[in-house]
Amino acid sequence: MTRLYLLDDHTIVREGLRAVLEASGMTVVGESDSVTSALADIERLVPDVVLLDLGLRERSGLDLLQQLSGKGLPTRVLVLTVSDRPWHVAEAARLGAAGYVLKGASADEVIQAIQ
Numbered sequence: 001m002t003r004l005y006l007l008d009d010h011t012i013v014r015e016g017l018r019a020v021l022e023a024s025g026m027t028v029v030g031e032s033d034s035v036t037s038a039l040a041d042i043e044r045l046v047p048d049v050v051l052l053d054l055g056l057r058e059r060s061g062l063d064l065l066q067q068l069s070g071k072g073l074p075t076r077v078l079v080l081t082v083s084d085r086p087w088h089v090a091e092a093a094r095l096g097a098a099g100y101v102l103k104g105a106s107a108d109e110v111i112q113a114i115q
Contacts, residue, residue: 002026003045004028005075006030008031008056009034009053009056024111026111030042047075050075052078065077065097066095076099078114080101
């Protein structure tokens with residue numbers, strides 16, 4: 001069973017993701033709208049996958065990727081965002097993202113990317 005952590009600054013997005021992912025047999029172990037609290041949660045919970053939005057209110061999701069890269073955790077990060085800017089895709093990959101999915105994707109595409 002895949003254990004997930006959701007980081008998005010929109011509550012309705014997190015709620016929708018949780019419903020879709022749990023219906024597909026995955027477990028959401030935590031969620032946040034903040035890079036700072038997410039980092040502490042991720043270190044404590046060590047989820048299999050973090051679904052990460054880049055466009056957060058306080059800081060960029062790229063900040064979280066950078067901070068996680070030096071932690072040596074087995075957690076993979078899947079960026080789930082609206083930005084299709086090539087620089088964002090390249091920077092996310094450089095910082096260790098395992099994948100990059102646009103929020104316009106279907107639930108099936110997101111589930112496939114997680115798996």
